[in-house]
Structures are given as C-alpha cells and as structure tokens.
Amino acid sequence: MISINNDTCIRCGKCQRVCPAFIPVIEKDEQPLLRHPEVCIGCGHCVDVCPTGAYTHTDFPAESIHEIKRDILPSAESLMELIRSRRSNRTITATPIPQRSLDMILEAARYAPTAQNSRQVHLHLITRDIELQEVEAATINYFMRLARFMLFPPVKLVMRPFLRKLYDEVPALMAMNEQFKQGQRPCICNCTALLILSAPKGYSFGSQDCNLAYQNASLMAESLGVSQIYMGFVQTAMFMMGCKRAAKVLGIPKGHKAFAIMGLGMPALKYAKYTTR
Numbered sequence: 001m002i003s004i005n006n007d008t009c010i011r012c013g014k015c016q017r018v019c020p021a022f023i024p025v026i027e028k029d030e031q032p033l034l035r036h037p038e039v040c041i042g043c044g045h046c047v048d049v050c051p052t053g054a055y056t057h058t059d060f061p062a063e064s065i066h067e068i069k070r071d072i073l074p075s076a077e078s079l080m081e082l083i084r085s086r087r088s089n090r091t092i093t094a095t096p097i098p099q100r101s102l103d104m105i106l107e108a109a110r111y112a113p114t115a116q117n118s119r120q121v122h123l124h125l126i127t128r129d130i131e132l133q134e135v136e137a138a139t140i141n142y143f144m145r146l147a148r149f150m151l152f153p154p155v156k157l158v159m160r161p162f163l164r165k166l167y168d169e170v171p172a173l174m175a176m177n178e179q180f181k182q183g184q185r186p187c188i189c190n191c192t193a194l195l196i197l198s199a200p201k202g203y204s205f206g207s208q209d210c211n212l213a214y215q216n217a218s219l220m221a222e223s224l225g226v227s228q229i230y231m232g233f234v235q236t237a238m239f240m241m242g243c244k245r246a247a248k249v250l251g252i253p254k255g256h257k258a259f260a261i262m263g264l265g266m267p268a269l270k271y272a273k274y275t276t277r
C-alpha cells in the first residue's frame with residue numbers, strides 16, 4: 001500500500017516522472033493524487049526519489065530506506081578497472097570464503113533489476129562438501145555418458161561430420177574424468193561454494209533476471225578478492241537431466257530452473273595484467 005502526505009509533498013513531480021506504473025498525478029496547486037495504486041509493482045522509485053520523504057509504502061518501512069553515500073561510490077575509472085581486471089580465476093584453494101564476503105555477494109545479486117520488478121530469482125548457496133561433490137559427480141557422469149555414446153562406432157560414423165566441434169571436446173572431457181578419478185573436481189573447478197540462481201520454469205524472463213543478478217554478484221566477488229567462474233558444464237548437465245532431478249541435486253525449489261550457476265572460491269594467485277578485449 002502506498003500513500004502520500006499532502007503536507008510534506010512539495011509537488012515537485014519527480015515521483016510522477018519515475019513511476020513505471022504511472023500512479024502519481026502531481027499538479028502544481030492540486031492535492032497530489034495516486035491513481036490506481038493497486039497496480040504498483042513495488043519498485044520503490046517513488047520512495048527513493050522523493051526529496052521530502054512524503055511517501056509511505058508498506059513494502060518499504062523506514063528502516064529499509066537509506067541515504068546514498070555518494071562520496072564512497074566508485075569512480076567510473078575505478079569501476080572500469082574492476083571490470084577490466086575481472087577474471088575467471090580457476091586457481092581455487094581449500095581456504096574457506098569469509099562469510100561476510102558470501103553475504104555481500106548475495107546482497108549484490110539481490111540488487112539487480114528484474115522484469116517488472118517481479119523478483120522471482122531464488123539464490124541458493126551450496127558450501128557443504130558432500131553437496132559440492134554430488135554436483136561434481138552428477139556433472140561428470142552426464143558428460144561421460146555423452147562421450148561414451150558419441151564414441152560408440154556407429155554413432156561416431158554418422159554424427160562426427162555434423163558435430164566436429166563437439167567431438168573435438170571429447171579428449172578434454174576424458175582428461176576431466178581422469179582428474180575426477182584422482183579426487184579433483186574439474187567440472188566445478190574445485191570451487192568451495194556454488195551460487196545457484198534459479199527462477200520458476202515457466203517464467204519468461206528467468207534467464208535475463210538470473211544472469212543480471214549473476215553479473216552484479218560476479219563484480220562484487222572480484223572486488224572482494226573472491227574468484228568466480230561461470231559453471232557452464234554444470235548448467236548443461238543439469239539442463240539435460242531435467243528440472244526435477246536438477247532441482248534435487250542443486251537443492252533449489254521444485255519447478256525452478258537454474259538459469260545461472262556461479263562457482264566461488266579463494267584463489268591461489270592474482271593476475272598481474274589484463275589484456276585488451
């Protein structure tokens with residue numbers, strides 16, 4: 001529910017200019033009017049833009065409204081340097097990721113935009129060793145089944161001319177399987193945490209919302225010195241397994257689909273340079 005205080009509203013009209021649902025009607029010498037407040041999408045723009053705090057919104061109690069500390073915002077130059085220097089650093093160690101870093105990474109993900117502010121992205125963090133191992137095993141098993149099928153002589157004979165690029169990947173998959181047998185976790189790059197970003201299967205902006213949240217989280221991870229790697233192998237395996245089984249392995253709600261998976265861990269080294277891209 002939204003309301004506007006007639007006495008503190010200064011009729012500046014800023015809320016009218018930013019509201020995506022066209023709810024406020026502000027005329028210079030008229031009482032401010034909220035037209036169809038029931039269509040509010042709960043984005044909080046009216047509350048955040050109002051210079052006099054004239055809005056009351058039940059989604060945003062006083063303690064959820066914060067002043068922006070402009071003096072500590074990164075400069076364009078420092079943000080650009082962070083973007084340029086971010087790397088998928090795969091030198092993951094067993095050192096645990098500090099809890100505060102994980103909290104900040106999750107918070108960064110939550111601040112990403114979502115279609116119509118529907119905020120259907122579910123964030124699930126896996127840090128337990130047994131669960132990480134289960135994700136790794138399910139992923140490598142899927143790819144080994146695929147490789148064996150592809151290498152079955154009659155299949156190879158027919159498929160290879162059409163799937164040359166995929167066949168080129170087979171030696172790498174075999175090497176990963178060897179690493180797995182030696183106790184490594186090549187599919188998840190030995191990460192000590194996995195952040196699963198999921199949304200309801202039938203939600204049409206699931207991929208967009210999850211991947212925008214991913215990017216926020218990945219830049220936060222980089223700035224904290226935590227390594228992040230996009231888990232494409234895991235995602236492919238989970239997609240091929242089907243939502244039900246993937247939801248079980250990944251620990252996400254039933255009916256949800258993982259649209260992005262981030263591997264996280266403390267790296268053994270820092271990159272010295274970045275190359276032009």
Ligand SMILES: Cc1cc2nc3c(=O)[nH]c(=O)nc-3n(C[C@H](O)[C@H](O)[C@H](O)COP(=O)(O)O)c2cc1C
Nearest residue numbers: 086087088089090187189229230231232233234235
């Ligand atoms: C959709 C997607 C899937 C990816 N899957 C994997 C993966 O499964 N394993 C991996 O080590 N890196 C994966 N990556 C990371 C890319 O290999 C990496 O971003 C690219 O090589 C560029 O390196 P940079 O991230 O350090 O700039 C993936 C990246 C994207 C965007």
